[in-house]
Amino acid sequence: MNLMNVDYSTKIPNNVGLTEDRQVLKALEGWHPGYLDWWNDMGPEGFQESLVYLRTAVSVDPKGWAKFDYVRMPEYRWGVLLAPQDPDRKVNFGQHLGEKAWQEVPGEYRAMLRRLVVIQGDTEPASVEQQRHLGKTAPSLYDMRNLFQVNVEEGRHLWAMVYLLQKYFGRDGREEADDLLRRRSGDADSPRMLGAFNEATPDWLSFFMFTYFTDRDGKMQLESLAQSGFDPLSRTCRFMLTEEAHHMFVGETGVGRVLQRTCEAMKAAGIEDPNQIEKVRALGVIDLPTVQKKMNLHYSLSLDLFGSEVSTNAANFYNAGLKGRFMETKIEDDHRLTNDTYPVAKLIDGRITMVDEPALTALNMRLRDDYTEDCAKGVERWNKVIEKTGVNFRLELPHTAFHRQIGEFKGIEATPKGVIVNGAEWSRQRDNYLPSKSDGDFIESLMTPVSEPGKYASWISPPRVGIDNKPGDFEYVKIENA
Numbered sequence: 506m507n508l509m510n511v512d513y514s515t516k517i518p519n520n521v522g523l524t525e526d527r528q529v530l531k532a533l534e535g536w537h538p539g540y541l542d543w544w545n546d547m548g549p550e551g552f553q554e555s556l557v558y559l560r561t562a563v564s565v566d567p568k569g570w571a572k573f574d575y576v577r578m579p580e581y582r583w584g585v586l587l588a589p590q591d592p593d594r595k596v597n598f599g600q601h602l603g604e605k606a607w608q609e610v611p612g613e614y615r616a617m618l619r620r621l622v623v624i625q626g627d628t629e630p631a632s633v634e635q636q637r638h639l640g641k642t643a644p645s646l647y648d649m650r651n652l653f654q655v656n657v658e659e660g661r662h663l664w665a666m667v668y669l670l671q672k673y674f675g676r677d678g679r680e681e682a683d684d685l686l687r688r689r690s691g692d693a694d695s696p697r698m699l700g701a702f703n704e705a706t707p708d709w710l711s712f713f714m715f716t717y718f719t720d721r722d723g724k725m726q727l728e729s730l731a732q733s734g735f736d737p738l739s740r741t742c743r744f745m746l747t748e749e750a751h752h753m754f755v756g757e758t759g760v761g762r763v764l765q766r767t768c769e770a771m772k773a774a775g776i777e778d779p780n781q782i783e784k785v786r787a788l789g790v791i792d793l794p795t796v797q798k799k800m801n802l803h804y805s806l807s808l809d810l811f812g813s814e815v816s817t818n819a820a821n822f823y824n825a826g827l828k829g830r831f832m833e834t835k836i837e838d839d840h841r842l843t844n845d846t847y848p849v850a851k852l853i854d855g856r857i858t859m860v861d862e863p864a865l866t867a868l869n870m871r872l873r874d875d876y877t878e879d880c881a882k883g884v885e886r887w888n889k890v891i892e893k894t895g896v897n898f899r900l901e902l903p904h905t906a907f908h909r910q911i912g913e914f915k916g917i918e919a920t921p922k923g924v925i926v927n928g929a930e931w932s933r934q935r936d937n938y939l940p941s942k943s944d945g946d947f948i949e950s951l952m953t954p955v956s957e958p959g960k961y962a963s964w965i966s967p968p969r970v971g972i973d974n975k976p977g978d979f980e981y982v983k984i985e986n987a
């Protein structure tokens with residue numbers, strides 16, 4: 506069997522030889538109906554009978570892995586796809602450095618590995634749940650299609666993690682797989698495991714910010730799991746990353762198109778001052794200070810996903826060879842880190858201070874720094890969009906101490922500039938830093954659906970190019986094709 510190509514003859518498309526792996530196939534087929542129930546209950550609201558122009562992975566060859574066609578979402582071929590195996594692959598870091606990569610779960614690391622897979626797996630269906638109401642207010646068919654593409658791929662990522670659980674973790678793996686369908690984003694009794702995945706995604710600007718900032722956390726986590734000495738996890742994550750790139754594209758271009766539209770409308774109306782919020786809003790576009798506040802919110806929530814800056818868990822994962830650093834194999838050092846330090850931002854005597862910590866326990870901080878750097882590049886591109894229109898405004902990532910629920914700064918209040926303030930002052934200023942109720946109401950008032958091909962809502966510019974090079978008036982979703 507050619508492992509580059511995907512076997513579509515089974516109910517579960519795959520390139521892992523499921524037909525010859527009866528036990529795992531049976532377990533996955535047993536899980537499948539529950540997954541479809543979950544999709545019907547918690548997947549996109551409405552549009553389940555519509556024909557959506559989606560890409561489906563047909564290969565794991567980076568040169569041509571996807572095909573585009575109209576699909577009804579419940580009929581999407583969710584599959585198990587792993588990047589090709591490299592027979593010479595080694596463990597590239599930690600105390601097993603240089604050993605042959607593991608094809609089976611090392612007994613001593615079983616619990617740790619299962620935890621890593623479950624945490625990653627839990628985020629995938631969570632975002633689908635968070636975004637399920639958005640189809641109804643899509644600003645165009647193009648955007649609606651992108652939303653659904655992200656949703657079906659997050660569903661596939663769940664499949665990817667469930668395959669690992671079913672194949673490598675026996676009975677407790679099967680229980681974890683069932684629990685992934687049981688938890689619900691924002692549920693009081695059985696919420697999703699991580700904070701940002703229990704927040705609401707109430708509008709499309711939130712959706713774009715989420716796919717830019719929170720999917721990018723996903724990218725960083727997948728990048729470090731792709732370094733894993735446990736080869737099946739590495740191969741799974743490597744293929745997920747090819748899909749993930751589109752999710753962040755949706756976020757980056759989405760926010761960029763909002764900025765473009767706002768700035769053009771301001772220019773056309775002769776508004777020079779971006780802080781004339783009411784005047785700008787009267788044009789039916791989202792004012793730039795509100796975009797900044799949305800960014801403050803989603804960036805700070807996403808920073809929490811990296812966990813505590815100093816973490817013995819992170820050190821243990823690394824030592825064990827289970828979770829590496831971003832670009833591990835490109836870094837020039839000993840890949841053991843036993844004698845290294847890394848600067849960590851800490852709260853000491855009420856001040857934010859950089860302190861050298863052992864590099865092993867500072868791995869979360871390091872990954873978060875890599876993340877921040879990655880985020881900042883797109884923010885610069887957004888600023889270019891604004892600059893080109895001649896509007897005088899710059900977006901800025903808030904300080905890492907701002908609005909944090911996890912880690913060093915969870916006990917303090919800091920402004921977006923990183924100035925520590927008392928609780929009363931924070932409460933007075935809060936609505937200048939984060940979206941207020943009335944900001945939310947205003948954005949919601951703009952969220953009227955546009956479903957005519959080639960047309961866009963007042964608050965967002967059309968994209969520069971279509972998906973799969975389709976023309977501007979292409980019907981990305983055939984809504985009435987029930």
Ligand SMILES: [Fe+2]
Pocket residue numbers: 629658659662723749
């Ligand atoms: Fe994902």
Ligand SMILES: [Fe+2]
Pocket residue numbers: 659720723749752
């Ligand atoms: Fe994603």
